[in-house]
Amino acid sequence: MIWKKIKKVKKINYKKSFVYDVTTSTNTFIVNGLVSHNCTYHRTDSVNLSELALKMAEKFILENFGKNYYEKRVYKTKSKVAQEAHEAIRPTDVEKTPEILSEKLNGQQLKLYDLIWRRFLACQMAKAIFDKTEVEISAKNYGFLAAGQILKFDGFLKVYPTKFEEEELPELEKGEILEVVKILPLQHFTQPPSRYTEATLIKELEKYGIGRPSTYAPILTTIQERNYVKKDEKKKFYPTPLGFAVNDLLVKHFPEIVDINFTAKMEDNLDKIANGEKNWIETLREFYLPFKANLDKKYKEIKGAGILEKTDKKCPKCGAQLLVRVSKYGRFLACSNYPKCKFTFDLENSTGILCPECKKGEIMKRKSKKGKIFWGCSNYPKCEFVLWAKPTGEKCQ
Ligand SMILES: [Zn+2]
Ligand SMILES: [Zn+2]
Known part of the structure; x- marks a missing residue:
């Protein structure tokens, strides 16, 4: 009013x-x-x-x-x-x-x-x-x-x-x-909590007693270098498909490790060791022995790690079913017959446009040795088709 x-x-x-x-x-x-x-x-x-x-x-x-x-x-x-x-x-x-x-x-x-x-x-x-x-x-x-x-x-x-x-x-x-x-x-709507920036994420870590002033910077660097998160144009973090996959896997299989209280308690113990109030060998043993046992068990148990979805596509090499998997570099297609068949196809950089030269490969976004972006045929080196501008999928007039 x-x-x-x-x-x-x-x-x-x-x-x-x-x-x-x-x-x-x-x-x-x-x-x-x-x-x-x-x-x-x-x-x-x-x-x-x-x-x-x-x-x-x-x-x-x-x-x-x-x-x-x-x-x-x-x-x-x-x-x-x-x-x-x-x-x-x-x-x-x-x-x-x-x-x-x-x-x-x-x-x-x-x-x-x-x-x-x-x-x-x-x-x-x-x-x-x-x-x-x-x-x-x-x-x-x-x-x-x-x-x-x-x-x-x-x-x-x-x-x-x-x-x-x-x-x-x-x-x-x-x-x-x-x-x-x-x-x-x-009319006012309740806003969802906003995404973290570097500063607000550190505040949150501080609040829960995770990390120390000397480790905040490495933590922020690590999650970006491993491609778990990216920054949007407002410098706010958002999770990548890999970030989601890693998080789901850890929460499901290592719930005690990713528990906030566990990490805070560990930091606390490290401080106590630094102050001479706790024995480091004992503290390490308390943590490591059960952790190692669980890790060995999970190595055998988790086979489908990194599989996002199954596809109807057939492997061009062996004819087996193709799976969408995720790695440090993003999403890619992999043969379900792995490790026997090593066929992979990068989805992160695919354009979905058929190569006009060999009519077999797909145009992929690539980076030259000097760091310049170009578009080339997935059939390389058999086909050497190259574009220096982003293809539109339309035929040139
Ligand atoms: Zn195959
Ligand atoms: Zn081609």
Whole structure:
């Protein structure tokens, strides 16, 4: 509903330069050049700040922003096995502002340093204060609520601008009669949970205690290199057919290994071993002996692994039935007579277009040694038909 006297004023204080798109796979690289000079040790999830660091932040805030902006806070690491040996990642010298370092660091490094520098200061700064107004409007049997907020004091937002909305309500008096301008019927649907990005996936891993700061990047790299997931244009992960097949197989045959609690407990045990509280040989034996027994059993049991579906097609080599299977490289046709017959046909790169030259092979998407994409006959090397542009399946005029 839009009420005549209530106009929406939206002011989004959000600078694009504060969108950090530093992905974890490049993090290690960026960090290595940074860490030895300008930041403390980075492979840590500790939130602990030393007394020295707290004093340094206090001095900087008092000198640059004034007393009202300072608020001391001490954070404690929540995790059971606190890695308090390390400090939280912070600038070694807060006087080195991102501006001062902008000449020395490259673009990505500077973005990351800027983020660390701002978050470090912001955590020792006062809260931002908003003035909030709520107006209740009654219309016979219906009640409406209008809410507005205005920033009164920016506090930590001074160094760490985040997205917020200001909505100004007009001057209203109690009991005032408002005029209906328009009624907009809107229907809202519950949104399905959105797909993970690198950042949200790490958050989820953190939540369940899976992985450690030093293993987040390798985990994200591995699932992509093995072709279990791909990224869409919004950099969100979606599972591949191989990803689905591997997941189904693991859940069915190794439920205890893929159980979240199992992995979290394992990480816990590894921490305890690192802290000298547990014996590594015993811990390993507890895990490995039953695992090995199950693995040996499954090797014999799981024969049809990777089979997605059966087809009516016959193998051109031996005449046996063809199966759709899945590998690291995607879907392919394989002979059911394997390993006696080794016939395979790549489905991931097939176009379904018959080769116009030999009329036997199919046009396949391929990559040259130099990495250039081209389309060639599946009958190669017998047929050497090649196209450098994507075939349409139509005959050229
Ligand atoms: Zn065959
Ligand atoms: Zn051909």
